[in-house]
Amino acid sequence: xxxxxxxxxTFTCCEDSTIIFTELLNKHYKEWFERLEFVHxxxxxxxxxxxxxxxxxxxxxxxxxxxxQEKKLKKIRQQATTLVAIGSCAVTGAPSNQRNFFKENQxxxxxxILAKFKYKEKVLKLSDVVKVDxxxxxxxxxxxxxxxxxxxxxxQQ
Amino acid sequence: xxxxxxxxxxxxxxxxxxxxxxxSKIEGAASLDIQIKENKVVDLKFSISxxxxxxTQAIQGKPALAIPAxxxxxxxxxxxxxxxxxxxxxxxxxxxxxxxxxxxxxxxxYHGLIIRxxxxxxxxxxxxxxxxxxxxxxxxMHDPIEHxxxxxxxxxxxxxxxxxxxxxxxxxxxxxxxxxxxxxxxxLNDLKKLVPALLAIRPKIVKLINLxxxxxxxxxxxxxxxxxxxxxxxxxxxxxxxxxSEGISIEEKDFDNHLNAVIIPYSHARGFSFDGELLxxxxxxxxxxxxxxxxxxxxxxxxxxxxxxxxxNLFYNNLAQxxxxxxxxxxxxxxxxxxxxxxxxxxxKPTTYEEKTGIGLIEAPRGSLYYKLELSSQxxxxxGEIVVPTxxxxxxxxxxxxxxxxxxxxxxxxxxxxxxxxxxxxxAFDPCMSCASHFLKVKWS
Numbered sequence: 099x100x101x102x103x104x105x106x107x108t109f110t111c112c113e114d115s116t117i118i119f120t121e122l123l124n125k126h127y128k129e130w131f132e133r134l135e136f137v138h139x140x141x142x143x144x145x146x147x148x149x150x151x152x153x154x155x156x157x158x159x160x161x162x163x164x165x166x167q168e169k170k171l172k173k174i175r176q177q178a179t180t181l182v183a184i185g186s187c188a189v190t191g192a193p194s195n196q197r198n199f200f201k202e203n204q205x206x207x208x209x210x211i212l213a214k215f216k217y218k219e220k221v222l223k224l225s226d227v228v229k230v231d232x233x234x235x236x237x238x239x240x241x242x243x244x245x246x247x248x249x250x251x252x253x254q255q
Numbered sequence: 256x257x258x259x260x261x262x263x264x265x266x267x268x269x270x271x272x273x274x275x276x277x278x279s280k281i282e283g284a285a286s287l288d289i290q291i292k293e294n295k296v297v298d299l300k301f302s303i304s305x306x307x308x309x310x311t312q313a314i315q316g317k318p319a320l321a322i323p324a325x326x327x328x329x330x331x332x333x334x335x336x337x338x339x340x341x342x343x344x345x346x347x348x349x350x351x352x353x354x355x356x357x358x359x360x361x362x363x364x365y366h367g368l369i370i371r372x373x374x375x376x377x378x379x380x381x382x383x384x385x386x387x388x389x390x391x392x393x394x395x396m397h398d399p400i401e402h403x404x405x406x407x408x409x410x411x412x413x414x415x416x417x418x419x420x421x422x423x424x425x426x427x428x429x430x431x432x433x434x435x436x437x438x439x440x441x442x443l444n445d446l447k448k449l450v451p452a453l454l455a456i457r458p459k460i461v462k463l464i465n466l467x468x469x470x471x472x473x474x475x476x477x478x479x480x481x482x483x484x485x486x487x488x489x490x491x492x493x494x495x496x497x498x499x500s501e502g503i504s505i506e507e508k509d510f511d512n513h514l515n516a517v518i519i520p521y522s523h524a525r526g527f528s529f530d531g532e533l534l535x536x537x538x539x540x541x542x543x544x545x546x547x548x549x550x551x552x553x554x555x556x557x558x559x560x561x562x563x564x565x566x567x568n569l570f571y572n573n574l575a576q577x578x579x580x581x582x583x584x585x586x587x588x589x590x591x592x593x594x595x596x597x598x599x600x601x602x603x604k605p606t607t608y609e610e611k612t613g614i615g616l617i618e619a620p621r622g623s624l625y626y627k628l629e630l631s632s633q634x635x636x637x638x639g640e641i642v643v644p645t646x647x648x649x650x651x652x653x654x655x656x657x658x659x660x661x662x663x664x665x666x667x668x669x670x671x672x673x674x675x676x677x678x679x680x681x682x683a684f685d686p687c688m689s690c691a692s693h694f695l696k697v698k699w700s
Contacts, residue, residue: 112334113331124412125413142391143393145277194308208312
C-alpha cells in the first residue's frame with residue numbers, strides 16, 4: 099500500500115498546533131509513521147527539495163503576513179489534493195491578525211517595521227488566498243476533530 | 256533549502272555563499288546567510304525570519320486579568336512559561352500573593368512543561384544529529400538501540416504531556432491557571448496516577464543523559480561571556496534571584512537595568528547583551544549557576560556528569576536539558592507523593608486597582624523570560640515589555656556560528672559539512688523563534 103503523502107507547513111502563528119501534533123504522535127507514531135510519508139515537515143526533518151512536491155494532504159497552520167508567504171501558500175495549494183487549515187490563525191486569522199484592528203496610535207508604532215520587512219497591509223486567513231478543503235478550528239487545533247480526520251483518511255486508503 | 260546558484264570555479268577559489276532559508280528541526284523560522292571569499296567569512300547574518308505579531312502593542316488597553324491567556328499565544332512550545340510569567344507580573348502589580356497550594360500546582364505544571372519541551376528538543380530535534388540521521392523518522396526500527404530511543408521519545412513526552420494536562424487542563428495554552436490561583440483545581444487521584452509513568456521514564460532519561468554526556472560535539476566561544484539565570488532553592492524555575500557566572504546577584508525588578516538591547520538590522524527580532532557583555536541563558540546557564548539545588552536523587556544519579564559544569568562547551572546545553580528533565584521527574588514525584596489533600600481554594604481577586612508596574616521573571620525552558628506590565632487605575636494594561644530567552648542568546652549564537660564556520664574553513668571543510676555543523680550547533684542552542692518575534696521595542700519614558 100503506498101504511503102499517504104503529507105505536508106505540514108507553518109506560517110505566522112505560535113505553532114501550538116504543531117506542538118499538539120507532536121504530542122498526538124506520542125500515542126499514534128507507530129501507525130502514522132508506517133502509513134504516512136512526511137514529504138515536507140520542517141519540524142521533523144531537513145527539507146532539501148527545491149520545490150514543493152505533490153502531496154495527498156497539506157496541513158497548513160498560521161496566517162499570511164507577507165507576499166512571500168502568499169506565494170508559497172499558492173504553490174502548496176497547487177501541489178495538494180486536499181488542503182487542511184489547522185488552528186485558529188489559519189482558519190480565522192486570529193490572533194495573529196490582531197494588528198488589523200489596531201488603533202491609529204498603535205499602527206504608527208509598528209509602521210516602520212511593516213515597511214522595512216515588506217509586511218502585507220492586512221494579515222489574511224488562508225481562505226482569503228486559496229481554496230481550503232477542510233478546517234480544524236481551535237487555539238490550539240481541536241485534537242478530536244484532527245484525530246477524526248486522520249482516522250477517516252487512514253480508512254480510505 | 257540550499258542555494259543551488261553558485262559557480263564551481265568560485266568554490267574552487269574558496270569563494271561562495273551559503274543561504275539557509277529555513278533551518279530545520281527548531282521551533283519557528285530562522286535563516287542564515289554566509290558570504291565566503293578566499294576561504295574567509297566576509298559576512299554572516301543569523302536572522303529570525305518569523306513575522307511579527309505585535310503582542311506588546313496588542314495588550315495595550317486590555318484588562319490585566321485577561322492578559323495571561325492572550326500572551327500564552329506568543330509561543331505554542333512554551334506557552335505555559337508565558338502564562339506563568341505574565342501571571343506573576345500581574346500579581347506583582349496587584350499585590351496578590353498566591354497561596355502555597357497555588358505555587359505547588361504551578362510548579363507541577365511547570366515540571367510538566369520542562370519534561371515535554373526539553374524532550375521534544377532532545378529526542379525529535381537533536382537526537383538525529385547524534386545518530387547522523389536527518390530525522391527521527393529515519394530511525395531503523397530493526398536496530399534495537401534506535402528503536403528503543405524512538406519509543407523512549409514518545410513515552411517521555413507523553414508523561415510530561417499528561418502531567419501538564421492533569422494540572423493545567425491542557426499542555427498547550429493551559430486553561431485553568433489564572434491570576435490569583437486556578438479556576439479549576441486538579442484531581443488528587445489523577446495526580447497520584449501519574450507517579451508510575453514518571454517512575455517508568457526515569458531510566459530512559461538516565462540513558463539519554465549518558466548519551467549526551469558522551470557526544471563529542473564541541474564548541475567553546477572564543478570571547479568572554481556571562482551566564483545568567485534565576486536561581487531558586489528548589490530549582491523550580493519560578494522564583495528566586497538572578498545570578499550571573501561573575502558572581503553578581505540582582506533582583507528581578509533590576510533585571511532590565513542590566514540588559515542592553517542590541518539592534519540587529521536584518522532580523523525581525525532584537526538581541527541583547529548583559530552589562531555590555533555577551534550573554535547566554537538557558538539550561539546550560541542554570542546548571543552552571545544552580546546545580547547544587549537539583550533534587551537530591553537527581554544529584555546522586557548524575558554526579559559524574561555534574562562535574563562537567565561549569566563549561567564553556569555550548570553543546571552541553573543538550574546535556575543540561577537532559578539533567579533538568581530528570582530533576583523535573585524527581586521533583587514532581589516527590590511533590591505528588593507528599594500531597595495529602597487539595598483545599599477547595601478559589602482564585603484570589605484583586606481588591607483595588609492602582610497605577611503600578613509589575614515584574615514577572617521566570618526561567619522558561621530556554622532561559623530567563625521577563626515581563627514588565629504597567630497597569631492603569633482601571634486595571635488595564637498601559638504598556639508592556641517582554642524579553643524572551645532567544646533574544647538574549649541571539650548575539651552569542653551568531654558569534655559562535657561565525658567561529659565554527661571559520662574553524663571549518665581552515666580545515667577546508669565542504670559546504671555541506673559547514674551547513675551540517677552549523678545547523679547542529681544552532682539546534683543545541685534550542686532557539687525559539689515564535690517567542691522572539693512577538694514584539695516591537697517599546698520606549699519607556
